[in-house]
Every structure is written in C-alpha cells, then in structure tokens.
Amino acid sequence: MLRAIRHKNILPAFSAFRAFSSSAKEMTVREALNSALDEEMSADPKVFLMGEEVGEYQGAYKITKGLLDKYGPERVLDTPITEAGFTGIGVGAAYYGLRPVVEFMTFNFSMQAIDHIINSAAKSNYMSAGQISVPIVFRGPNGAAAGVGAQHSQCYAAWYASCPGLKVLSPYSSEDARGLLKAAIRDPDPVVFLENELLYGESFPVSAEVLDSSFCLPIGKAKIEREGKDVTITAFSKMVGYALKAAEILAKEGISAEVINLRSIRPLDRSTINASVRKTNRLVTVEEGFPQHGVGAEICTSVIEESFGYLDAPVERIAGADVPMPYAANLERMAVPQVEDIVRAAKRACYRSVPLAATA
Amino acid sequence: MIFDYIEIFILTFCEQLITKEEGLVLYEDMILGRFFEDMCAQMYYRGKMFGFVHLYNGQEAVSTGFIKFLKKEDYVVSTYRDHVHALSKGVPAREVMSELFGKATGCCRGQGGSMHMFSKQHNLLGGFAFIGEGIPVATGAAFSSKYRREVLKEPGADEVTLAFFGDGTCNNGQFYECLNMAALWKLPIVFVVENNLWAIGMSHLRATSDPQIWKKGPAFGMPGIHVDGMDVLKVREVAKEAIERARRGEGPTLVECETYRFRGHSLADPDELRDPESVSSLAAEKAHYAGRDPITALKKYLFDNKLASEQELKAIDKKIEELLDEAVEFADESPLPPRSQLLENVFADPKGFGIGPDGKYRCEDPKFTQGTAHV
Numbered sequence: 024m025l026r027a028i029r030h031k032n033i034l035p036a037f038s039a040f041r042a043f044s045s046s047a048k049e050m051t052v053r054e055a056l057n058s059a060l061d062e063e064m065s066a067d068p069k070v071f072l073m074g075e076e077v078g079e080y081q082g083a084y085k086i087t088k089g090l091l092d093k094y095g096p097e098r099v100l101d102t103p104i105t106e107a108g109f110t111g112i113g114v115g116a117a118y119y120g121l122r123p124v125v126e127f128m129t130f131n132f133s134m135q136a137i138d139h140i141i142n143s144a145a146k147s148n149y150m151s152a153g154q155i156s157v158p159i160v161f162r163g164p165n166g167a168a169a170g171v172g173a174q175h176s177q178c179y180a181a182w183y184a185s186c187p188g189l190k191v192l193s194p195y196s197s198e199d200a201r202g203l204l205k206a207a208i209r210d211p212d213p214v215v216f217l218e219n220e221l222l223y224g225e226s227f228p229v230s231a232e233v234l235d236s237s238f239c240l241p242i243g244k245a246k247i248e249r250e251g252k253d254v255t256i257t258a259f260s261k262m263v264g265y266a267l268k269a270a271e272i273l274a275k276e277g278i279s280a281e282v283i284n285l286r287s288i289r290p291l292d293r294s295t296i297n298a299s300v301r302k303t304n305r306l307v308t309v310e311e312g313f314p315q316h317g318v319g320a321e322i323c324t325s326v327i328e329e330s331f332g333y334l335d336a337p338v339e340r341i342a343g344a345d346v347p348m349p350y351a352a353n354l355e356r357m358a359v360p361q362v363e364d365i366v367r368a369a370k371r372a373c374y375r376s377v378p379l380a381a382t383a
Numbered sequence: 384m385i386f387d388y389i390e391i392f393i394l395t396f397c398e399q400l401i402t403k404e405e406g407l408v409l410y411e412d413m414i415l416g417r418f419f420e421d422m423c424a425q426m427y428y429r430g431k432m433f434g435f436v437h438l439y440n441g442q443e444a445v446s447t448g449f450i451k452f453l454k455k456e457d458y459v460v461s462t463y464r465d466h467v468h469a470l471s472k473g474v475p476a477r478e479v480m481s482e483l484f485g486k487a488t489g490c491c492r493g494q495g496g497s498m499h500m501f502s503k504q505h506n507l508l509g510g511f512a513f514i515g516e517g518i519p520v521a522t523g524a525a526f527s528s529k530y531r532r533e534v535l536k537e538p539g540a541d542e543v544t545l546a547f548f549g550d551g552t553c554n555n556g557q558f559y560e561c562l563n564m565a566a567l568w569k570l571p572i573v574f575v576v577e578n579n580l581w582a583i584g585m586s587h588l589r590a591t592s593d594p595q596i597w598k599k600g601p602a603f604g605m606p607g608i609h610v611d612g613m614d615v616l617k618v619r620e621v622a623k624e625a626i627e628r629a630r631r632g633e634g635p636t637l638v639e640c641e642t643y644r645f646r647g648h649s650l651a652d653p654d655e656l657r658d659p660e661s662v663s664s665l666a667a668e669k670a671h672y673a674g675r676d677p678i679t680a681l682k683k684y685l686f687d688n689k690l691a692s693e694q695e696l697k698a699i700d701k702k703i704e705e706l707l708d709e710a711v712e713f714a715d716e717s718p719l720p721p722r723s724q725l726l727e728n729v730f731a732d733p734k735g736f737g738i739g740p741d742g743k744y745r746c747e748d749p750k751f752t753q754g755t756a757h758v
Contacts, residue, residue: 068535097534103567108519108560115460115523118508121530138513143520147509149728151501152492155508156731190735211731243737243744290737297740329740 047228055197055229056086056218059204060124062236064094067122070208071098073113074126074163083128084164084223110136110161114143117159122208127163130179130217144213145188160207165193165217166260166311167359173347178312180259183215184289184321190242191289193217195263196227199286202240210242217288219260245292247299251281254305254369257296257322259285262309262360269365278373288318293325300326304335305372309365314342339368400616403690409615410685410696412451413443413678414703416467419476420646422707423466423483427650431715432483435512436497439467441613441645444677445577446471448618449545452626458528458544460508460521463498464577468547473505477710486717493720494728506542514548515555518574521546522561525572525635543629544572551582553596562603562637571629573622574600576639577612580668583648584656600637612640613675616684643672726751 050058064070076083078091078101091099102109106127113123127133133140144157166178184191190212194200200218207214232238248263249270258266263284270280281299285292300306306326308319319340326338344358401409420438427436439446442464450459450471461468469479474490482489483497490502499510508524511517524544531540552558553576565572576596580587588594600607606628610621618640625636647654659666685691729735733746745751 071530071534097530103560103563105560105564107557108522108564111516111519111557112523112526112561112564115508115520115525116527116530117523118520119458119524119527119531121527138516139519142513143511143516147501148731150491150495150499151503151509151728152494153728153731154491154501154503158731187729190730212735241734243734287737290735292738294738294740294742298742 047230048234049226050197050229050234051224051226052194052197052200052218053084053086053223055200056204056223057088057090059201059208060087060090061093063205063208064090064098066236067208068098069120070122070124071100072124072126073100073102073109075102075104075128077101077126082126084220086218086223087126106132106135107139110139111143113159114139114147114157117144117157117213118147118155120158122158122160124160124162124208127161129168129175129220130163130165131175131177133161133163133179140183140189140213140215141186145186147188148212149188156211157213158211160204160210160214160216162204162207162216162218164220164223166219167343167348167355168220170350170352170355171348172350176348178217178310178343179215180217180288180310181312181317181321183217184291184318185316186289188213189289190214190287191217192242192287193219193259194286195222195260195284197229198227198233199240199246199284201229201233202238203242203286206239206242209239214242217260222261222264225264240286243287243290243292245286245295246284247281247295248284249280249282251279251303253279253303254307254372255281255283255296255299255303256307256309256365256369257283257285257319258309259288259318260311262311265360265362266309266365268362269369272362272366273369276370278369280369285318291321291325293329296322297326297330300330301333304333305369306334307339307341307365307368307372309341309360311343311359314340314345317342336372339372341365341368400620401690406681406685406690407695407699408451409447409619410678410681410691411699411703412447412471413615413681414700415470415476415706416443416446417678418700418703418707419466419470419479422480422711424646424650426483426711432497433485434496435463435649435651436483437464437649438646439464439644441672441676442577442579442642443467444615444618444681445547445575445612445640445642448615449547449573449575449622449626452619452622453543453545456506457542457626458506458508458521458524459547460517460524460544461500461510461547462514462517462549462552463510463512464549465500465507465510466497469500469502469505469507469510472502472507474500474502474507475710476706477713480707480710481714481717484714484717485719486714487720487724488713488717492724494724514552515557518546518548518552518557518561522565522570522572525565525570525629526568529568529570529632541571541630541632543626544570545575545626546572547575547577549582550576550578550580550587550596551585551590552576553578553599554591559599559603562599562605562635565635566604569632569634571632572635573625573629574635574637576637577642578639579642579644581644581648581657583652586656595639597637597639605635605637607637607639609639609641612642613672613677613680615677615681643675645673
C-alpha cells in the first residue's frame, strides 16, 4: 500500500515548493496522463488512441503530446467531428480485443455519443452473456473550466456512475492520474475516465513507485488524503484540493477533518466512506456537479443505509448551484463550490448537535 | 470499375449462375428463415415469446444472398430484425429459439432476447435496438481487422464486416458519419441497406428528401449499388463483388437492396398504415411484392434450370420443419435462468461491483450472486 501523502500546500506549478525529501519528484497531471498513455501504448500494441485533435495538434489540451510522432498515425487517430460515429467505431474495435482510448474534447461532447457509451459499451457484456467484453476507455476533461459557459461546464460523474456495466474514475493528483489511467487501460470493461481541465497544469510530488511503468491503482478503492477525527469530507477531482484547503482552515479552529479522495465513482468505495463516518460521526459530501441525483446524494443514502446509528448530525451536501453554468466570472464563482462553502458546511455539521466534550 | 455511379441490372435468363449444391444451400437457408419466423409468430401468440419480436418474412433473399458468401471469421452486425441473420450466420436454430423464449440455453443465456442476438463463435455482433447504432460498431469491427493486418501484422487478417440496416436508418446521422469514416480509412465493410420501403408506419418516400439511397455512396467516395432484393441470385452477384472488393482492401461499398416485409414491423404492430382496405394503392403494393416472393422465385429457377426436383425441395422443407419442431421442444424444456444469473456478466472483471462492508471485493463473497441486485 502507498504511504498516505499529506498535501500541506497545493501550489500551482510555477512555485514549486518541496515539502519532502529530495527523492520526491514533481509531475503535472498533464505529464502524468501523457506518460501513462505512452507507457501503456508501448507495452501493448493493441492500445490505440482516437479523438479530435489528438494527433497533429498534439491533443486539444496537449495530453497526447508527442504520441503521434512516436507511434504513428495508425495508432494515434485524428478523427472527424463525429462523436457518435467514432465512439461506436471504438466499441466495435474493442469487441475484437483491441484496446481503444477514446478522447472526448470535453465530456459535454460525449452527450452526442452517449448512446454508444451506455447501450453498446456498458450493456454488451451483459446482453451477450459474457461472450463479448468491451475493454475501452473514454477519457477527457469533465466539469467546469474557467468562463466557458453553460454548454461546456457540466459534470457527468453522476450520469455515468448510475449506469451498470461502466466503471467511472476521477483522478485528482498526478499519482491518481497515472495509476488510474493505467488501471483503466488494462481493465477489460468500459471505463469512463473523468479528468479536470484546471488540474492539468497543477503539479504534485510523485514517489519513485509511481514513476515505475507497472504502477497501477486499484479500481474501487478510495484514498484517505488526510486523516482526522471530527468530520468526514468526501470529494473527487478538483474538489479534493478545495477540501484539503478547507481542512487546513478547520484545523486552525480545532476541527480535525478527514478528507477522502473518492478516486472511483463507480464502484463507489462505500466501505471506506462508512468506516470513516463511523469514526467521525459527521459527513460532508462535496462535488462540482448539479445537486439533484448527484454523487453526494448516493453517498448520503449509502451512509444512512449502513451507518445511520453512527451519525451525530445530518449529512451536509455541497454541490454546484442548481443552474446552468453562468458566464460572468463572479456568478461562476457562486455556481461552483468554494473553500468557504466547505468550511461552513463542516462547521454546521460539527455544531448542529451539542458535543459531549469540547472538540479538541 | 463498372459499378461506380450506375445502377446494375443482372440478367439471369439462360446462364447457370449457381450449381445444384449452391442452389440447395440457398433454398434451405431461405426456408429455414421463413419457417423460423412463422414459428415465432405462432409461439408469440401462444404466449411463449414476449416483448418486441420483429419478423423478417419476405426479406430472406438479402440475408441468404450476402451471408452465405462469408467465411466463419467474417463479422455480421444487424438490427432488431436479426433472427434470420443469426440463422444464416450459423447460430443453431435451437439456440435462437431458446433465446427468444428467455431460457438459459439461449445463445445469450436469455439475457439478450429477440433484439440482442450475439454470438462470439459465429462472429455475430448483435442485435441492436437503436437504429443506426450497429453501423458504427460494424465500422469498428472492420477497423479492427484492418488494424490487426497493418499494425499488429497478423497474417490473414482480412475479415470483412457486413452491416445490415433499413431505409429509416439512412436518414440518421450515424449512418453518414460512418460512410465518411469508412471511405476515409478504406475499411473492409459492406453497408447493406434492406430498403423495405416502410419504417414502422412511415413510408420511405414521406421521410426522405432523395429516396434513392444508393446515390449516397458516391457522395462519400464509395460505389453505390441498387439491386433487386427479392431475387437471391442477383443479390448474390452483387454481394460477391462487394465482399471481394472489401477483402482486397479497396474499401467499403453501399448496397441498396429493394425488398419488402410481408408482416408488420413487429408482432405488436397492427400494420394499419399499410392496410390495403384503407389505402387502395397499398393493395397493389402488397400484391406486387407477394408475387415476387424470393422463395417462390428461387424454386422456379431451380425447376426451370433442372437443378432440383419437387421431391428434393419437399424433403428439405420437411427436414427444416422437423428441425424447428425439435428447436421448439428444446426451448420449451430448457430451464429458466437461475437467480444467480442476474448479477453475472455485468463486468468482465467483476471487481467492478466494488468493495463490501467487510473491506473485501464483493464478487469474492461466495454468496454474492444469491442475493438481490442491490450492491
């Protein structure tokens, strides 16, 4: 098992503070994804990439930089703007044992292809009673970027995670990005891999183990980013960074928050979440997407079903505002959860019931 | 290439297009398709089959004409009207019948049903309910055979894919996206349009700005061919050329087969919009196509060219009837899927069901499939 790496400070790439010994290297999420794709493509000739601008443009967000030169146009395919068509082509190729990695420029565009993701990828293994499996990965940025408006900012975690037959992963750090993408490519089932555009440039320390080409993270296990004993905060993708900052602020006020990085939205690591809630007795779920029928709703229900007696306060659910994403910068800030919202929610969870002893 | 941009009429007057053996194979396959579909109708009205069942009566020439040219390794992708494609590709009738009855011995163990016939062994990739959904999947299968030949350098990877779909699908976006990409990347695929003039109750002429579907091929840089889909020999000639073209690596072909379905869209469809009593022009249409029944036409050809006798064909009829009776008996006696089958095969790697409260993977619990689907 990996040591729990504590992020004391999440700093952008241009000011690289080293909080660890000199053996830890720093790597951006973009480099992590690029190196994961590179290594998996060189290890298995059946892996190929498909998507808009993945080849000559070096990737719309430069994730696939250099791969066209290295592997050639037969393995890094620039497609026309035909999401439904090329996603279906990926599924058909996966039926015969090839391992496509289909890139959506953003997951908003995957709505044009959602018929293939759900009906021909997710359901095929079941409908054919195990004869035909679909080892495909759908990846791309998900959720809000900065000022891109309503049609480019939706989070699809809840939609895809409600569908049986899919595995849905959402990395936060470079270690998550590398390990989960490698696991997704090696997995024999369809995987929806939700990245975040704003995290691509952020850099995180990575250990030598992470840099090894056989490094892989298990699908379905969450990670406890920061241990605590007063309130559990669950988050995924960019919100993990916010939750960690909120935990710092809460620590100064005497509330010790446990931050769980979900990593895997489907299957959800209910046992880790429940074990944590049984320890802290309070829960705050954080996500960027729309609140109704979201990931937080599922976590709340799971905790109520399995650990109701352990809850000392109602579950707090922080999600994006229940509106299409506005364009104006100040409105956009209000529509996405911020660190202050998480801090307020955690305090509400902690003070709603009178504690038996003062919180340490 | 004589196909490009021209309609083709193949005259079959006095030429021997097929040998006796080939003729009997074609006859048997079409009779199997026809009798099987008639048996499905009977079973449906007796309550043994349920849900959506779409029958192929009248279109057998297209399925037999094309699929009997394929190797076992070639791929076929179909729509919800897929029973006869499955049978022509080699899936045993008893397995298809059990699948329709929803029994555990079906080709998909009862989990697919009428609209989702899959067989890895016979390279039948379904069975898709959404029209147009099978076309990109077929294009992907063709892509995989090209990839295996050129990138993985597997010798002999020259499998051809056939995508079957109808006239309604030809107005769908995915169709055009795939015509473009198949021609762009020169994929070994044949797009077979079974134009039976009706999409449930929507006439092709009411739905399409230019009803001549074969013309859409050249717009994307591939040959477009129109053929009489009620004549299995004409279909065969066109199929041979298109499949060999794909196998040589010259790229895709679009073949429009003009055909007709004798029954309604599905067994639940009262077929009112095609009712000759309400629309008189339809009486003529139905009579016209009934007179061109592909099986009767093939029979006539075999007799006229002295390739088979009445007794030989009757013997084949009897053999198929017995095969189907046996298939129905087999399906009747087969068990329903066990409870534990509900959770099986959702994932190829079942760790996708996640971790249980004891911290171990749920699928490792031996009682996992005995419970309910709640995970």
